[in-house]
Structures are given as C-alpha cells and as structure tokens.
Amino acid sequence: MRRQQLTMLANLVEVSLANVGHAQVRSDGRIERPLRTSGDTLLTMREFVNGRTRYSAAEVVGYLTSSSAASQRTEPFEVGNA
Helix, strand or coil, X not given: CCHHHHHHHHHHHHHHHXXXXXXXXXXXXXXXXXXXXXXXXXHHHHHHHCCCCCCCHHHHHHHHCCHHHHCCCCCCCCCCCC
C-alpha cells in the first residue's frame, strides 16, 4: 500500500473507533471526531440544510418524520438483490 492509502485507512479506523466511544486524544488535546453519515437522505439534504451551518437533533428528527422527507424515501436495499 502507498503512504496515502495507509493514511486514509488509519483515518477511517480512528473515526470508526470514535463512533463507538473510543476517540483518540491527540497530543494537542483535540479529540478525534466521529464519522457522520447521511444515509439514504443524501439526495434530500440540500432541502433540509437550506444554507444553514448548524441545526439541532430535534430539527433533524422533525425533518425525517415530515411528509417532505417521507416522499423522498425509497425501498430498503436487501442483501442478495443486487
């Protein structure tokens, strides 16, 4: 593996550990942040974010349970149906 690939793999491992509560504490005191994903709502995120840089968990839940988000949902992918 090339150095860049190893660095990317190490970063993925670090954020994955942060996701399960084992974040790395760096020498300058910063704590590794967890990986955030958008799941199936990636295509509709622009509508939700609408230029904002911050939003609350309540706003996310409200959006995901709204009729606007529900109309964008697709059937779940099932393993073996690729």
